[in-house]
Each structure stands twice: as structure tokens, then as C-alpha cells.
Amino acid sequence: DQQVKQNSPSLSVQEGRISILNCDYTNSMFDYFLWYKKYPAEGPTFLISISSIKDKNEDGRFTVFLNKSAKHLSLHIVPSQPGDSAVYFCAASYDYKLSFGAGTTVTVRA
């Protein structure tokens, strides 16, 4: 049973607008959450993370929000750029194990 779920397989957004990616988790033991970005034929690369003791972390155009009571996190990308077109994976960490969601494919339209 998947403990990390990304319910939107794809997202299309216009260049310059905001992209919002959502992620839900079931295991309350997760203590760290990360987002990874993946281009075709490459390995995932780290984007941004947040500890379970925080509710927001910002890094340039990327902001991650964590709502522990709802077991929900989201990634905001503002403004979206063509180079942001990729698959985004939400991941949650506990005890040396990283559980990944199925990914959301983001397409940024010019």
C-alpha cells in the first residue's frame, strides 16, 4: 500500500503562472519530506525539503508547505518556466527509508 500519494498524474501550466503540486501521506512517523525533479533518461535530482517541525520552506521560486494535521504537503513554483517541465516526485523519510509518490508530470506551456 503506497504511503505517499500524488493524485494528479499531470499538470499543465502557462509560463509565468504558478504551478501547485500536491502530495498526501499516511504514515505519521515520517519526519522529513522532500521533492525531487526528474528529466527523461536521467536520475531524480533534489529540489527542496522540509522538516516535520516546520510548515513552510522557501528556496527561490520553490516553496514547500506542510500541513501535518491533514498529512498533506504541496510544492509551489512561481513563476513557472519552460525548464520546469519534468516529473516531480514527492518523498517522505523515516528511519533511513525514503518512500516516493508516483510522480506528477508538469508541462509548462509558452
Place this chain on the structure above:
Amino acid sequence: NAGVTQTPKFQVLKTGQSMTLQCAQDMNHNSMYWYRQDPGMGLRLIYYSASEGTTDKGEVPNGYNVSRLNKREFSLRLESAAPSQTSVYFCASSAVGTNTEAFFGQGTRLTVV
């Protein structure tokens, strides 16, 4: 600037054949991992090594074995390949555990016929 290097990049096996996927990192990381990626499933942890000399099962270990040869190298072995093991395999490493950024290799696309 090698980071995490996986070999081979592509492999086709017949059912029942064996093979070893190699992974090496040059970042002096303590922890290393093997994942498989299947359509609609995200990445699933096969085995991990929290530090040199230790290995543990992940979410989907059946049909695989691993060896943490030294701090740099972590190999994944398929003793008797099955079509269900057709997947893309990723090796990753991190400084300590999974609360720090993990660096991934480029992946090995394995097909078992």
C-alpha cells in the same frame, strides 16, 4: 564531478539469467540505496545500506541481493531474473540517512525476456 555512477545503462536478460548492477559514488557518502521505478508506481526501495558494513531490506527485496563492497560501492544482484524484474533501477547515495539530499545515478534500464 562523477557523483553516482551506475553500470550498465541498458541490459537485456533471458529469464533465469543472473547479473550484477554496479554502483559507485565519489562523494564520501555513508548511505547508499537501490530503487526500482515502474510506471505509475514511483520509486520503490529494494535494499539500502545505512553505513559501510550494513545492509537492510527495503520495500521490495524479493529476488535481489546486495553487497556493500566498501564505502564507495554498492552492488545489486539478480540471481535468477524474472520478467517481473523488468524495470529501471536507480542507485543513490546520501551523506547520512534520508533526511539529507540523496544523489541518484542515471539509471539502468533492464529488460527480462
